Amino acid sequence: MEDRRPHVVIVGAGFGGLYAAQSLAKLPVKVIIVDRKNHHTFQPLLYQVAMAVLSPAEIASPIRGIFRSHKNVEVLLGEVVGFDLEKQMVKFKDSEVTISYDYLIVAAGAGHAYFGHPEWAPLAPGLKTIEDALEIRRRVLMAFESAERRAAVGVPAPPLNFVIVGGGPTGVELAGALADIARRVMANDFRFIDPKQARVILVEGGPRVLAAYPPDLSASAEKQLNDLGVEVRTKTVVTGVEDGQVRIGDEVLPSAVTMWAAGVAASPLGKMLSDKTDKAGRVTVANDLTLPGHRNVFVIGDLASYADADGTPVPGVAPAAIQMGKFAAEMIEADIDREPRRTFHYLDKGSLATIGRSKAVGMVGKIHFSGFIAWLAWLFVHVMFLIGFRNRAFVMAEWAVTYFSYQRAARLITDRA
Amino acid sequence: MEDRRPHVVIVGAGFGGLYAAQSLAKLPVKVIIVDRKNHHTFQPLLYQVAMAVLSPAEIASPIRGIFRSHKNVEVLLGEVVGFDLEKQMVKFKDSEVTISYDYLIVAAGAGHAYFGHPEWAPLAPGLKTIEDALEIRRRVLMAFESAERRAAVGVPAPPLNFVIVGGGPTGVELAGALADIARRVMANDFRFIDPKQARVILVEGGPRVLAAYPPDLSASAEKQLNDLGVEVRTKTVVTGVEDGQVRIGDEVLPSAVTMWAAGVAASPLGKMLSDKTDKAGRVTVANDLTLPGHRNVFVIGDLASYADADGTPVPGVAPAAIQMGKFAAEMIEADIDREPRRTFHYLDKGSLATIGRSKAVGMVGKIHFSGFIAWLAWLFVHVMFLIGFRNRAFVMAEWAVTYFSYQRAARLITDRA
Numbered sequence: 001m002e003d004r005r006p007h008v009v010i011v012g013a014g015f016g017g018l019y020a021a022q023s024l025a026k027l028p029v030k031v032i033i034v035d036r037k038n039h040h041t042f043q044p045l046l047y048q049v050a051m052a053v054l055s056p057a058e059i060a061s062p063i064r065g066i067f068r069s070h071k072n073v074e075v076l077l078g079e080v081v082g083f084d085l086e087k088q089m090v091k092f093k094d095s096e097v098t099i100s101y102d103y104l105i106v107a108a109g110a111g112h113a114y115f116g117h118p119e120w121a122p123l124a125p126g127l128k129t130i131e132d133a134l135e136i137r138r139r140v141l142m143a144f145e146s147a148e149r150r151a152a153v154g155v156p157a158p159p160l161n162f163v164i165v166g167g168g169p170t171g172v173e174l175a176g177a178l179a180d181i182a183r184r185v186m187a188n189d190f191r192f193i194d195p196k197q198a199r200v201i202l203v204e205g206g207p208r209v210l211a212a213y214p215p216d217l218s219a220s221a222e223k224q225l226n227d228l229g230v231e232v233r234t235k236t237v238v239t240g241v242e243d244g245q246v247r248i249g250d251e252v253l254p255s256a257v258t259m260w261a262a263g264v265a266a267s268p269l270g271k272m273l274s275d276k277t278d279k280a281g282r283v284t285v286a287n288d289l290t291l292p293g294h295r296n297v298f299v300i301g302d303l304a305s306y307a308d309a310d311g312t313p314v315p316g317v318a319p320a321a322i323q324m325g326k327f328a329a330e331m332i333e334a335d336i337d338r339e340p341r342r343t344f345h346y347l348d349k350g351s352l353a354t355i356g357r358s359k360a361v362g363m364v365g366k367i368h369f370s371g372f373i374a375w376l377a378w379l380f381v382h383v384m385f386l387i388g389f390r391n392r393a394f395v396m397a398e399w400a401v402t403y404f405s406y407q408r409a410a411r412l413i414t415d416r417a
Numbered sequence: 418m419e420d421r422r423p424h425v426v427i428v429g430a431g432f433g434g435l436y437a438a439q440s441l442a443k444l445p446v447k448v449i450i451v452d453r454k455n456h457h458t459f460q461p462l463l464y465q466v467a468m469a470v471l472s473p474a475e476i477a478s479p480i481r482g483i484f485r486s487h488k489n490v491e492v493l494l495g496e497v498v499g500f501d502l503e504k505q506m507v508k509f510k511d512s513e514v515t516i517s518y519d520y521l522i523v524a525a526g527a528g529h530a531y532f533g534h535p536e537w538a539p540l541a542p543g544l545k546t547i548e549d550a551l552e553i554r555r556r557v558l559m560a561f562e563s564a565e566r567r568a569a570v571g572v573p574a575p576p577l578n579f580v581i582v583g584g585g586p587t588g589v590e591l592a593g594a595l596a597d598i599a600r601r602v603m604a605n606d607f608r609f610i611d612p613k614q615a616r617v618i619l620v621e622g623g624p625r626v627l628a629a630y631p632p633d634l635s636a637s638a639e640k641q642l643n644d645l646g647v648e649v650r651t652k653t654v655v656t657g658v659e660d661g662q663v664r665i666g667d668e669v670l671p672s673a674v675t676m677w678a679a680g681v682a683a684s685p686l687g688k689m690l691s692d693k694t695d696k697a698g699r700v701t702v703a704n705d706l707t708l709p710g711h712r713n714v715f716v717i718g719d720l721a722s723y724a725d726a727d728g729t730p731v732p733g734v735a736p737a738a739i740q741m742g743k744f745a746a747e748m749i750e751a752d753i754d755r756e757p758r759r760t761f762h763y764l765d766k767g768s769l770a771t772i773g774r775s776k777a778v779g780m781v782g783k784i785h786f787s788g789f790i791a792w793l794a795w796l797f798v799h800v801m802f803l804i805g806f807r808n809r810a811f812v813m814a815e816w817a818v819t820y821f822s823y824q825r826a827a828r829l830i831t832d833r834a
Contacts (some may be wrong), residue, residue, distance in 0.1 A: 032569075037830065038828070038829065055473070055475075057472040057829055060829050060831065062828045064607070065828070071608075074569065074608045075565075077559075077566060078563075094563075096572045099569070131756065142453060146511075149493050149495050149511065150513070150514065152449075152516070153516060155514060188485055189485055273636055363725050411482070
């Protein structure tokens with residue numbers, strides 16, 4: 001017997017795709033969720049994997065596990081390389097595999113942009129995947145190890161500078177966590193070097209860090225970063241990334257590890273859907289988040305460019321992706337129920353950015369707060385938000401142990417290839 | 418002021434090196450422990466990482482963390498490439514770094530041997546490091562994913578055969594765990610393939626599995642493997658390992674993933690210490706575990722070839738390495754106290770080999786036992802043995818959750834480079 005339920009194909013199991021699938025799982029549809037990875041990554045905590053506080057399994061859940069009990073949801077691991085919007089087909093890298101859809105939800109997210117210098121990528125890894133986080137962890141830990149090995153035998157070593165490019169939330173998190181770890185955790189582990197002498201330098205091209213926040217919170221964030229020992233350099237544009245150094249105008253800054261948190265580029269799948277993409281490669285969508293001219297194709301999350309009725313662009317943050325995913329599922333439900341489509345509105349519940357242990361900034365409506373209270377709020381929101389009960393309980397336990405003991409059991413260096 | 422305490426350099430932070438360092442930490446010596454990895458790996462549980470039951474951080478401890486409170490122990494991360502036994506120097510791959518010693522303990526362990534076919538290595542990974550375990554995990558999980566993707570669109574896929582070469586403890590563990598997972602855990606996760614149809618084939622050249630155990634326990638192990646659904650093929654010699662298949666004489670066995678648990682070769686550092694190495698590259702040592710002619714150079718663990726007074730060779734197992742590590746430290750203490758050296762004796766406390774959930778074999782003296790009791794004994798011994806309190810508690814919790822829920826949160830596929 002042929003399956004008569006509408007087939008919904010979701011490309012990408014980030015926040016947008018995952019919440020779309022969870023909403024659709026309750027409807028009389030067949031859902032196929034496709035991702036290049038076998039796991040959903042809880043990106044807001046990736047920096048903790050990079051800084052060796054958490055293990056990958058603590059912030060990532062296998063997608064099959066999430067949908068085990070939803071028999072109308074199928075999970076396919078594979079790389080989507082294109083679409084045939086007329087024939088309603090999705091094409092895979094594995095060329096023998098194509099799947100057809102009645103509805104398509106593209107939630108392929110974003111990667112890094114290197115200001116037109118893709119050659120900087122291997123020299124300054126960004127932080128979007130578990131693999132990225134493990135690579136940053138490896139480089140940071142190896143920098144300390146290499147300095148210790150040199151110091152043990154009295155051979156000169158380059159200065160232990162860590163340069164983070166980009167003063168948005170990811171850059172601020174990385175800088176704060178790294179300074180904290182160097183001062184408190186690493187300090188007891190080495191005999192020849194003094195990890196407290198490590199310099200953490202956060203470079204931002206604009207006039208202030210956390211530019212999406214109000215100026216008073218940016219100022220607070222900068223002060224909290226300074227308290228942790230981070231050197232914040234605003235209005236500073238990186239002009240070159242090289243092996244062991246970063247160029248800032250004419251100045252050459254030695255850098256044992258350079259990390260990239262500056263630019264975002266939408267998935268190349270955007271350009272395969274539409275000619276109408278913005279500078280970052282995001283697809284301009286209609287009021288119901290569909291591709292103009294294709295009522296059955298939704299584009300959501302970081303891949304979508306959408307402004308609310310008052311002209312405010314919806315930001316590329318997890319809550320927006322989640323709301324978009326749920327909305328796309330509601331529109332498919334509306335079609336099934338023969339109800340009209342609606343216009344998407346983003347509900348901004350507030351923002352939180354963590355800076356380090358007991359340090360953060362936040363705002364809810366017009367209320368701004370910072371320091372320990374903001375950090376507690378951040379901690380609570382993020383732990384509660386983690387997907388999957390088991391992970392949640394384990395992260396709580398892990399953090400409790402980490403917080404009180406300053407042990408870092410996750411501090412493993414594993415090689416690439 | 419010059420440090421007058423004897424300098425003891427330990428190469429390798431496996432069981433032998435780690436226990437030597439822990440014993441030496443209490444003596445008036447300076448200890449430098451060197452390893453290529455920044456972590457001690459609890460090898461007996463590596464197969465659980467390979468089978469996606471545990472995460473790397475649950476069976477590996479950063480070496481610096483273990484010795485944090487021992488101020489006379491220094492940890493260096495680096496690759497040793499040779500020795501100058503006359504000048505008492507250790508040479509590193511980082512050519513600017515050499516360190517001198519008064520005592521040297523070489524505990525560099527063993528790797529895989531592919532019956533003279535090193536070209537088989539990339540086709541059939543072994544299981545000695547965290548990286549090995551993650552590679553096997555990736556291949557096994559990807560085999561299921563690839564089969565599901567093909568089945569979803571009706572494209573034929575190769576049979577889901579898993580071939581494990583070598584019927585020693587590692588091969589038996591891998592085979593049992595894989596069969597168990599395919600039947601119980603994977604079964605609910607896929608929509609198009611039936612993971613229960615996966616075949617797990619354990620190939621052993623000799624007449625029985627677990628050849629180091631008495632025949633009745635080998636027979637019991639084979640029966641327990643059969644109960645789990647493993648096909649055991651003894652007296653079967655692998656003549657070729659190719660992409661997607663294994664050759665056994667004239668027979669070609671399709672293999673989605675081939676794993677190697679057959680041969681062991683001592684670290685190449687053995688040949689740099691001595692011309693007197695056995696077939697497996699192990700160094701023949703004197704009664705006090707020193708290199709003949711070099712009273713200040715100990716060779717211990719899997720790198721040492723040593724027979725007890727009655728001619729019984731000391732096996733390459735963790736308890737033997739630990740006893741050797743402690744003994745080497747005692748001999749250095751004897752020198753400090755101007756006492757005579759002694760002869761090393763291996764105390765065999767018994768052996769346990771796990772086969773799968775609730776399945777194992779064991780012997781203590783002349784008592785043989787198998788099944789659930791043996792498995793409980795194995796579980797108890799191994800969890801208690803795990804180094805570091807935190808890991809121990811977490812592994813207990815992790816196992817408890819895993820045992821009752823059959824969830825596999827560690828089931829992440831992470832890419833290699």
